[in-house]
Amino acid sequence: MKFTALFSLLSVAATVTAQNIALSFPTANATVTAGQNTTVQVSFPNSLTSVQHVSLVISLASCGQANECPSSAYETLGTPMYVGGFDPQYHESALPPYQNFSVQIPEGTAEGTNLLTVAHFMLLGASFVPILDFSNATVYATSA
Template identity: 35%
Template sequence: MKIVAALLACLTATRAQHVLIGYPPEGANLTAGHTTTIEIQRPNFQSSSEEVAIVLGITSCPNTPCPAPADTMGHILHNGPFDPKEHPLTPLIQPYQNFTVELPGDLPKGNGQLNVYHVALIGESFVPFTETLTTSVFVN
């Protein structure tokens, strides 16, 4: 019974560790060859967590459905540490980190998708946690 309770606690803690794409919004227009800001939010949660990394990529798929980020991240825009902070003037906003990235100039125009790969260690025993998420964009 203790094993089942521990497993349920771990699964519950894992569900609370997800990050969100705060910006750009779904369907945003992005311009190839220009910089843009990507905001990744990490909602507050009860269990402890050690952020490891975040990978941001963009895939252009003007004529076909976009592949899942688990299959390809596309052009890598950022690969490195993730250290979300609360906003100093508005602490009620969930912790976030902004990444200013440059979109490739040769990115085909049309439908695309912004991909995120998030890695963290959660709980007292540092259980490995990974997730992928995406938002649709339009490349100009």
């Protein structure tokens, strides 16, 4: 009985780790400009397991003068720039399914290092296991 529970837990864990979103663009250390739009590309690997994408949040958090970015998205997401649905599609055969979002970098964004975070909530598998995952990149913000 205990072996079955452990096996089930390990199976879910293995499936979940293979089902994470990726922040494909902008890449780490990219430059963004306050008040201007930028494209955020979020990809999700093709899945043999059923996946229901519930929501997506794209946000920006200042790392401050000391360049100390939040150590975890569980601490803060910063300023939300997009809150809504996520429906990744194939666009090129060499890439996983993805969706592009045009977001405006907030006017008051602190110049310097910022953390761009994507938070994704989904239901995974036949039993609809709730999963919350994150992907982020450190970007450099400039003023317009």
